[in-house]
Amino acid sequence: MSFVDNKVKVTVIDSLCPKYKVGDELYFEGSMLDKEKSANVCMVAVNAIYPFIYAFRRGGDLKHGPYQCTDCDERVIFEIEAID
Template identity: 80%
Template sequence: METKYKDNKVKVTVIESRCPKYKVGDVICFEGSMLDKEHSDNVCMVAMNAIYPFVYAFRRGGYLRKGPYQCTDCGETVKFEIEIIP
């Protein structure tokens, strides 16, 4: 029997940044499990490692707070908001 599950579109937005790779307002979009390269800015793999568990929960329809979620790589703090998009 096939299991149905949600696979929402998710948008990650930079709300604060001390990192040279991100500026406030940058976005990273996911179409299910795939990165939506056309609608995304830079993607740092260290930042993705820090926030992907939350992105995954939003994809699957979890009810979490919008943010902030934080990457703490090398003291160059970046804070993100994560939301489901239609």
């Protein structure tokens, strides 16, 4: 049995957080973060959006966003997409 495990790109499209600026990107290869390609990683933000990252990894048919970090005072909005 085979399964889909897409690479995923997460892009910041709006940010009030000092840790992220618009255009910052995170790259995932399977369950692993590609540290060479990725911006800084906030674990609160990744925890908030990881269910969507997982769905894109596994071939889910979702909208690309927006997806928001749960830290309301430092809102960050992301776009998520499967890539080649």
